[in-house]
Amino acid sequence: MKNHTVTIRFTLNGEPTTVEAAADVSVLHLLREHLGLKGTKEGCGMGECGACTIVVDGRAVNACLMFAPQLDGREVLTVEGLRAEDGLHPLQQAFVDHHGVQCGFCTPGALMSAYALLQENPRAGREEIVTAISGNLCRCTGYRNMVAAIEAARDRRTDK
Amino acid sequence: MPDNCRTVGKNIARIGAVERLQGRPVFSADLSLDDALVLKVLRSGRAHAVVKDIDVGPALAVDGVVRVFTEADIPGENRMGIINRDQPLLADGRVRSSADPVALVAARSEEAAERAVAAIQVTYEDLPAVFTPDEALAPGAPAIHPDGNLLFARRIRRGDVEAAFSRCAVVVERTYRTPFIEHAYLEPDAGAGFVDDDGTLVIYASTQNPHYDLTEVTRLLGVEKWRVRIIQAATGGGFGSKLDLNVQGFIGLALYHLRQPVRMVYSREEAFLATAKRHPLEMHFTTGADEKGRLLATRVLITCNTGAYGSYGIAVTSRSAVHATGPYKIENVEIESRCVYTNHPFCGAMRGFGTPQAAIAHEGQMDLLAQRLGIDPLEIRRINALRTGSVTATGQKLSASVGIGECLQALTPHYDQARRQWRQEPSSPYIRRGVGIGCMWYGIGNTGTKNPATARVAMDREGRVTLFTGCADIGQGSSTVLTQICAEVLGLAPGDIRLVVADTGLTPNAGATSASRQTYISGNAVQTAAAKLAAALLEAAADQLQVPRASLALSNGEVITGAEKTGCVSFARLAQMLHDQGVSLEFEGFFDPPTTALDPATGQGVPYATYAFAGQLALVEVDTLTGEVRVARIVAAHDVGRAIHPENVRGQICGGVAMGLGFALMEQFVPGSTLSLKDYHIPTCADMPEIVPIIVESEEPSGPFGAKGVGEPALIPTAPAILNALADALGKRIDTLPASLESVLETSIATGHFGPREV
Amino acid sequence: MSTEYIRPQGLDEALGLLQERQDVTILAGGTDLMVDRRSEKIRPRCLLDVSRLPELRRIRTRDGVLEIGAAVTISELLASGTIARMAPVLAGCARRFGSRQIRNVATIGGNVAHCAPCGDTIAPLLVHEAQAVVAAPGGTRTVDIGEMAGGPYQCILAPGELIRCFRLKPCPAGVDLADFQKIGRRRELAISRISMAAMVRLDDDGGVDFMRFAVGACTPTPHRFREVEDFLLGRRPDEGLLWQAGRLAADTMIAITGTRPSAAYKQPAVQGLFLRMMSPLLQPGRKSHA
Secondary structure, three states: OOOOOEEEEEEEOOEEEEEEEOOOOEHHHHHHHHOOOOOOOOOOOOOOOOOOEEEEOOEEEEHHHOEHHHHOOOEEEOHHHOOEOOEOOHHHHHHHHOOOOOOOOOHHHHHHHHHHHHHHOOOOOHHHHHHHOOOOOOOOOOOHHHHHHHHHHHHHHHHO | OOOOOOOOOOOOOOOOHHHHHOOOOOEHHHOOOOOOEEEEEEEOOOOOEEEEEEEOHHHHOOOOEEEEEOHHHOOOOOOEOOOOOOEOOOOOOEEOOOOOEEEEEEEOOHHHHHHHHHHOEEEEEEOOOOOOHHHHHOOOOOOOOOOOOEEEEEEEEEOOHHHHHHOOOEEEEEEEEOOEEOOOOOOOOEEEEEEOOOOOEEEEEOOOOHHHHHHHHHHHHOOOHHHEEEEEOEOOOOOOHHHOOOOHHHHHHHHHHHOOOEEEEOOHHHHHHHOOEEOOEEEEEEEEEOOOOOEEEEEEEEEEEEEOOOOOHHHHHHHHHHOOOOOEOOOEEEEEEEEEEOOOOOEEOOOOOOHHHHHHHHHHHHHHHHHHHOOOHHHHHHHHEOOOOOEOOOOOEOOOOOOHHHHHHHHHHHHHHHHHOHHHOOOOOOEEEEEEEEEEEEEOOOOOOOOOEEEEEEEOOOOOEEEEEOOOOOOOOHHHHHHHHHHHHHOOOHHHEEEEEOEOOOOOOOOOOOOOOHHHHHHHHHHHHHHHHHHHHHHHHHHHHOOOHHHEEEEOOEEEEOOOOOOEEEHHHHHHHHHHOOOOOEEEEEEOOOOOOOOOOOOOOOOOOOEEEEEEEEEEEEEOOOOOEEEEEEEEEEEOOOOOOHHHHHHHHHHHHHHHHHHHHOOOEOOOOOOOOOOOOOOOHHHOOEEEEEEEOOOOOOOHHHOOOOOOOOOOOHHHHHHHHHHHHHOOOOOEOOOOHHHHHHHHHHOOOOOOOOO | OOOEEEOOOOHHHHHHHHHHOOOEEEEOOOHHHHHHHHOOOOOOOEEEEOOOOHHHOOEEEEOOEEEEEOOOEHHHHHHOHHHHHHOHHHHHHHHHOOOHHHHOOOEHHHHHHHOOOOOOOHHHHHHOOOEEEEEEOOEEEEEEHHHOEEEOOEEOOOOOOEEEEEEEOOOOOOOOEEEEEEEOOOOOOOOOOEEEEEEEEEOOOOOEEEEEEEEEOOOOOOEEOHHHHHHHEOOOOOHHHHHHHHHHHHHHHHHHHOOOOOHHHHHHHHHHHHHHHHHHHHOOOOOEEO
16 A cells, blocks of 8 residues: 655745655644654644644644645644744733743744734734734733733834 | 831742743743644543543554553552542542543544543442442442542540530530632643653653652652652642642653653643642531630531542541631530541542631621620630640640730721721612621641751852742742842842742752741741841851951941941952852752641640731621622731732732632532633632731731741631621521522521512 | 545536545645544545545625635635625634634535534525535536435535535615624634624615525524524514514424423523624614624
8 A cells, every 4th residue: 555645845944845644634744753842742633622723824723633634735824833033022021020830831823813913913912812823822820911912012012 | 016127028029920920931832842742531431430441542543653652661659648548649440539630641632632531441340439428428338449438537636515515604506618719820730741862751840849850750650759850840829729739840841752752732621621620528516605606615616528539638627627616715615527538529628728727717706705795806806816725626826926905906906996986877778788708817838847948159250149949839939038138137128139939950848839838838948947047148248357246247248347437358259269269159048837746535735836906897888689799898917927919918818708709609620510711710809808917016026027828827817707797787697608699698588678668 | 555635727627536536535725634634534535635626715796696606715805805795604604714714714515515504604505504515427417405414424525526606686775684603612723613694684664575594503404494484584582572472483483393401501592692793773763793
């Protein structure tokens, strides 16, 4: 029996990327095991926790719920691609400033959800922020400081 | 509080936040080891059975399988458990729950390991199984362990309960029940290991207690402690479940035999099945008060279902008894709490150790008494609140830092406003609003046993300071807080302190990250160690500068002379000088809270050196037509002694409120049914109320800078407050958790709120 | 054995492949498929990715009919002005569907074809009297949305068939209520315990002159409850009447499903949710939209 792999070409954190992988592995597996990007976390493997959230063509998705070939031709941003020229991305800095990180396992996923939201709507209000990160479970923070951080990042963007 | 501190009490940036925000590979599952074998466990899938035979042959035939281990491969003692040692790493001829590990596979790939696990042939002979404490304690019940199914009982006796009840104006009696709860930390258990050049087995793990892990792993392997090194990887939450050995023993066993890198990562399903749960408790409370609302007596019988193994069951049982009075003075008590084995997967530590359950009961009783006596719920708590000089049910006289009164005071304006206004203005005719209070006390550290911590502070020749602590930061922020304490004592900025954390090869033992103990206990150890270094520097500087030591202070890496700043000498210079003289600048600090063991018959003693206190206020809206509940607001007042890092404290409070809200309204682990996060729901961001955290600082004289702890207290009052608010809204209590859609609607129907309003 | 992945460029190619091969699993968003793959309920041999077929990606109106491509995502439903205008009930459902991450990927076609009793889009489609346009080997056939599921998780489509789009009757002008409601164990990322979709219009005298009402997650497959519609048609809703109608909804559920353990909750909750959902009709002059 022939062992199929699929060639997947996409843009990963700004870099054109080509990778061979079995068709039925998840994007999460592809990122962590084939591409060595460990920032995207597996918390449940079934779309219930959001720890594996990445941004595909500008939208937040669960990497565990996508088959790897579904990335073909897409533009993908993971937490490793989230940065500013001078270091931390404003969202990351806001999470530091507003104490939005406790254990940190849900953090990359929550950041990516927040990033996608603010790309889509730079003036997102609190309710939209709450909705946008409601697919990102956190057991540590009670979400309050995460919401505060995202609001601060939004305000910093819109001030400019 | 006077604030002369430069770092303590300030919200410095959290240590470790940046690497987590950048997604760096710091968690166990992120570690890349060359050619690491994958470990997977076969679990029994049956509640109670004799293992007649394990045939690993078919598994070994699977391509990519390296080895399959059974109990025969365990070179040391096949027994684990931090309090009572009753749990085998791999089945010892018998399985006592469906989660019990039977065999361990090491394979070259995930897929091969999975196939091999499926291929192992086990022959079982089923035994009768018991699932409730009643079944387990019934005459003729199958004994799950040699000494029977009653693992432990804690009794507390004080005064004369019978006589006191006869003097009560009102006595209320009630049974409260809580379900199994899953910790649902975001990071499923994981670890990895390799054999070092010198033959040491190095194990990275997601853990709350690396030094305990070391003890257990070396005992399982029958090797000296120096042969194994446990390093805590970044740990994505624990909440008590990562106090047990989860992957560490398996990794150790595989390393011992195979001497090549291995990794083990639980799926969410396996973390659900195989790790500890919060004990379900049944709590029968009888409480009486006089006509003025003063508590006179309580009689309590608590039964804890610990499942197949003890884990922390004894601690949970003991703590549930000690805390059963709540933060109130009651002179006559008769409390018994029992810990019972059943054939469910085991229960262990979870944030609060039985206190969150007990608080459901004592706070329910307070509201019932208030209602019967026509006293305001806040008032009855004020009347009975412990204060300095009060004597607890275990006969301990509280000498300081009893902040429950201040917490209630802080809630009062919020409470009055909520009762008078908010409660009266429901947003729809089908909505009813309720206001409830929950209070708690919580003894910091382990119950009536030694639980010390050691820390080490060292200064190198260049004057740089390193703090060595075995304290595992699992997200609660201990590394930040301990650094602040160290920096404060030495007059340095937190960024000047190098940290070495939770590595049994390098750090002294700090004990478990549990029982809200690390700020208080490790904080004291760090403070002591740092103070010794400070003293050495001051002494050397006094010699150098030829000034009295008392006139000197530490500031920004220098020793300065007090007021005039006439002279100064840098740490670097002093360090160089002292090192050159052969003087060691490495100091240890040690702290063990002064406690005494509880008397087995009466429970009298000093179980804790200090207690945290808290009160929370819940504002809830109930949809009387559907049973949906919205928690609108939680005001949370917490006496933490002193907030070393106020934002960390608020973060703990908000996280605790989230967990408490889940406990009250939606969480229920049903063995065999709730298999993953799809079936077991924890609150999302959208479920969260507005939270108003209030920090109360009733200084603890024995604490570092006056600090106590907050990790578990954060969670404890939330569920009682919500349940009391629900009762206020509907006029009838729900005493069995969770207050689900089903039970809230049932209550709404029973109280006549379900139906048209004729608006 | 490993899995193949094919992403056809056009509908014809997709249909050709579907007819040629028997071992094809249709992949749209993949959110349900991936979960089934993880639990090894399925082990697809060939994934046919239809999520980018232009023919399946459109939202448009033709001859007064609203046409929604099967591969339109839930987020796209939510963002669409056409949907907001012509199918506000569906928009309301999209708002409450899964999480944002899932809405961004999951498709309406996938939700329908998965045939979960709690599939959130079904009840709204029922009140729009939607039909699935199915590309079949012999051409095209249409299937009423209520006929798509033979039972829980049992799609009646034959191998080789593919949903192209859904045709919906738009929300009639002047409706007084168009709403979707859902009860879950939490506010977001929740599986529906009960969902309801309704459109109601009152005449000048306040009597119900148009009503469609469907219930999800309470019956093996979501159902339109015509008994309830018939009961209210021509009558002026007051609270007591709506309460009676809610009772009828609950009885209808029991008649279809039987008394299961969950009925202890669902029976009163259906009645209660119905009253809550319809209560805006009690305030004259108020129009309510999801």
